[in-house]
Amino acid sequence: YEQLKTNSQKSDMAYDYSSLVQTTKRWAEQASAAGWINADTARQLSDVDARTPDTLFDHDGSRPLIVAFMGGTGVGKSSLLNRLAGKAIARAGVERPTSREVTLYHHHSVAIKHLPEQLPLAQIKTAEHDNEARKHVIWIDMPDFDSTEQSNKHQVLEWLPHIDVLIYVVSPERYRDEKAWRLLLAEGGRHAWLFVLNQWDRGLTEQYEDFKRQLHKAGFAEPIIFKTACAEGLQVDEFGALESTISSLATEHVVAQLEQRSSQARKDELKKNLENTGWLLGSASAFQQLPTLWQDQWRRSAQVLQQGFAWPIQQLARHYADHAADLLGNPSAAKYVATGAKLNLWDEWAEARFDDALDEFVINADQLGVPVSPLKKQLSALREKVPKIVQAQSELAARQALANPGNALHRGFLKFMRLCEIVLPLAAICWVGYQVFIGYYTSNMTDVAYLGVDFAIHSGLLIAITWLTPFFILKKLKPSLEKSALRGLNKGLNNALTMIDGGVLLVIENICAQHVEQISRLDGIIEQCGAADRQLPIDSNSPLARMLID
Numbered sequence: 001y002e003q004l005k006t007n008s009q010k011s012d013m014a015y016d017y018s019s020l021v022q023t024t025k026r027w028a029e030q031a032s033a034a035g036w037i038n039a040d041t042a043r044q045l046s047d048v049d050a051r052t053p054d055t056l057f058d059h060d061g062s063r064p065l066i067v068a069f070m071g072g073t074g075v076g077k078s079s080l081l082n083r084l085a086g087k088a089i090a091r092a093g094v095e096r097p098t099s100r101e102v103t104l105y106h107h108h109s110v111a112i113k114h115l116p117e118q119l120p121l122a123q124i125k126t127a128e129h130d131n132e133a134r135k136h137v138i139w140i141d142m143p144d145f146d147s148t149e150q151s152n153k154h155q156v157l158e159w160l161p162h163i164d165v166l167i168y169v170v171s172p173e174r175y176r177d178e179k180a181w182r183l184l185l186a187e188g189g190r191h192a193w194l195f196v197l198n199q200w201d202r203g204l205t206e207q208y209e210d211f212k213r214q215l216h217k218a219g220f221a222e223p224i225i226f227k228t229a230c231a232e233g234l235q236v237d238e239f240g241a242l243e244s245t246i247s248s249l250a251t252e253h254v255v256a257q258l259e260q261r262s263s264q265a266r267k268d269e270l271k272k273n274l275e276n277t278g279w280l281l282g283s284a285s286a287f288q289q290l291p292t293l294w295q296d297q298w299r300r301s302a303q304v305l306q307q308g309f310a311w312p313i314q315q316l317a318r319h320y321a322d323h324a325a326d327l328l329g330n331p332s333a334a335k336y337v338a339t340g341a342k343l344n345l346w347d348e349w350a351e352a353r354f355d356d357a358l359d360e361f362v363i364n365a366d367q368l369g370v371p372v373s374p375l376k377k378q379l380s381a382l383r384e385k386v387p388k389i390v391q392a393q394s395e396l397a398a399r400q401a402l403a404n405p406g407n408a409l410h411r412g413f414l415k416f417m418r419l420c421e422i423v424l425p426l427a428a429i430c431w432v433g434y435q436v437f438i439g440y441y442t443s444n445m446t447d448v449a450y451l452g453v454d455f456a457i458h459s460g461l462l463i464a465i466t467w468l469t470p471f472f473i474l475k476k477l478k479p480s481l482e483k484s485a486l487r488g489l490n491k492g493l494n495n496a497l498t499m500i501d502g503g504v505l506l507v508i509e510n511i512c513a514q515h516v517e518q519i520s521r522l523d524g525i526i527e528q529c530g531a532a533d534r535q536l537p538i539d540s541n542s543p544l545a546r547m548l549i550d
Helices: 002-034 039-046 077-085 150-162 178-190 205-218 239-249 252-280 284-288 290-322 324-329 331-340 348-367 372-403 408-445 453-476 481-530
Strands: 065-071 102-107 124-129 137-141 165-170 192-197 225-227
Touching: 002 039, 002 252, 002 372, 002 481, 039 252, 065 077, 065 150, 065 239, 065 252, 077 102, 077 137, 077 165, 077 239, 150 178, 165 239, 178 205, 178 252, 192 205, 192 239, 205 225, 225 239, 252 481, 284 290, 284 481, 290 348, 290 372, 290 481, 348 372, 348 481, 372 481, 408 453
Parallel strands: 065 137, 065 165, 102 124, 165 192, 192 225
Antiparallel strands: 102 137
C-alpha cells in the first residue's frame, strides 16, 4: 500500500508540474500575440524546463536514484567514480586533465530510454556492472563546468534537471571557486547535496572549516562533507561513508521525497517568474486612469482641430451651397460635389494632429506602466476609420441643414408668409369683386354712377400690395444656404469628434477588460503554483534533511 501511495504521489507531482508548464506556455504564447508581454518575456516563460529525473525512463513506477559527481577542473571527480567502480571507467589524471564527456555507471538491468536532447551522443560513455547492492543507483561523472569549453557547460546544464543528488567535489586549492558557487546558488533548491573535499592528503583543517562556513552561508545548516583521497597508498578516508550514505538514500520513499521537493522548488521558481511577469502587465489603478488621461488629451486636441477646420469648413459650405440642388436631388452626385471643392476636412494636417494626440496618449500610458502594444494595435484600427467618420458625419449634417435651412422659428415664420402670399391676394380679390358687384347693383337701382377709375386703381394696388408684400418678405428672409451648410458642417464635425472620442474610450474599455482577463488567468496559474502537494515528511534527523538547503 505504501509503495502504491508513493507512486501515486510521484505521478500526481509530475502531472501537476507538467500541466502548469503547458498552461504557462499557452498563456505566454497568447499574451505575446496580443502584445501584453514582449517576445523575450514570452520566450523565458516558454523555455520553462519541464524535465525531471523521471523523464529518463518510460515507466511510471520505481526508478533508480540518480547521483552525479560535479566539480571544477582537476578536483578528482573521475577518480572517485573509478574508485567506486573498482576500475578505470572514466578517464582521469594526466590522460584527461579536463573532463569533456559524461560517464554513466549503472546496473545492467537499468535501461535509460531518453537521454537529454541536443547532446553529442559521442560524448556520453556508459559503463554497466552486476553489483546488486548498487542496483538502485545510477552514478554520473559530469564534465568540468568551469573549463573554457562551452560544450562542457552546455552538457552540465542539460543533465542537471535529471539529477536527484549532486555530489559537489572540491579540492583544498579549489573549494572557493566562484563559478561553482554561482551554480550552487542557482540550483540549490532543486537537488539534494553532498560535498566531497577530495585530495584531503594535501588539505588542512582550516580549509575544511572555511569550506563548511561557506556552505552554511549558502543555506546548508549542517552540510555533509566527506574527506577523501584517491591517491594510492594513503590512509583510510571517508569514501566508504559516502557510498553508504548514497545507498541509504536509494529507496522509493526517498526518491519520491526528492521528486516532491524538486517539483515544489520548480513551482516556486515558476511562481516567481509569473509574479514578475504580472508586474509587466501594469496595475489596475494605472488602467483606471486611462479614460481621464485620454479625455484631458482629447479636450486640447479637439480644440486645436476645430480651430484648424474653420477655414476649410467655410470653403466647403460655400461649395455645398452652390451645389445644393445636386447634393439633395441626386445622391449619387454627392461624392462629386464633395470632391469638386478640392477640399477635405480630414487632410494631412488634421491626421497629423490626431496622430500626435494618440501618440502622446500612448506615451503617457507607458509612463503609467501600462503595456502599450495592445493599446497601439486597437488604436491603429481606429486611425483608419477616423477620415470616414468625419466625412460621413459632416456630409450627413450638411444634407440635413440644406434640406431644413434656418431654425424652427424662422421656418415657421416663412411658412406663415407663404400662406399669406396665397391668402392675402385672394382676400383682396374677393373684396374687390364684392365691391364691383355691389357697385353694379347700386348703379342700376339709383342714378349713382358705376365704379370709377379711382376704384380700379386702388383695387389693383390693393391686390398688388397683398401679393408683393409676402413675396418681398419671403425673398428677403430666405435662409442662406451657405450659412445653413456651415452650421451643418460644424454640427457634423462636432458629432464626428464626439464619435472619435467615444471610439477611443471604447478601445480603453476593451483594453481594461482584457487586462482584467489576463491578470485573472495569470493569477490562476500562480495560485496553482502555490498549491502545496501532498507532503512526504522528511525526518529532521535523517541525512537527507542535512542535504537540503533551508
